[in-house]
Amino acid sequence: MSNNGSGNIKYNSNLLKYSCHIHCRVRPVSPAVVKNSLEDEADRNHTSQELLENERRLSVAVMLSKPIIALQFKDLTMQVEAPVVVHPSI
Structure with missing residues (x-):
C-alpha cells in the first residue's frame, strides 16, 4: 500500500x-537489447538540432548503459x- x-x-x-x-x-526477465540509431533532423534549425542531438545522446547513453535489473510487471x-x-x- x-x-x-x-x-x-x-x-x-x-x-x-x-x-x-x-x-x-513481478518477475525478473532478460534486459531488452537497445541499438543506437540516427534520426534525420535536417529540416530543423541549427539551435533546435543541437538541443535535440544532446537530448538524443543522453537518452541513448541511458538506454545503452548496463542494466542493473529488468523486471516484468503483469x-x-x-x-x-x-x-x-x-x-x-x-
Missing part, C-alpha cells in the same frame, strides 16, 4: 491523504481509495 498527500494549496486548503493498493505479478490492478482530509495536530 502506498500513501500520498496533496492539497494545502490556494484552491484547496485541506491536506488530503490518498491510499493506493497495487497488486501485480496483471497489474490498482485500487485508489477516496481522499481523506488530514487535520493538523496542533
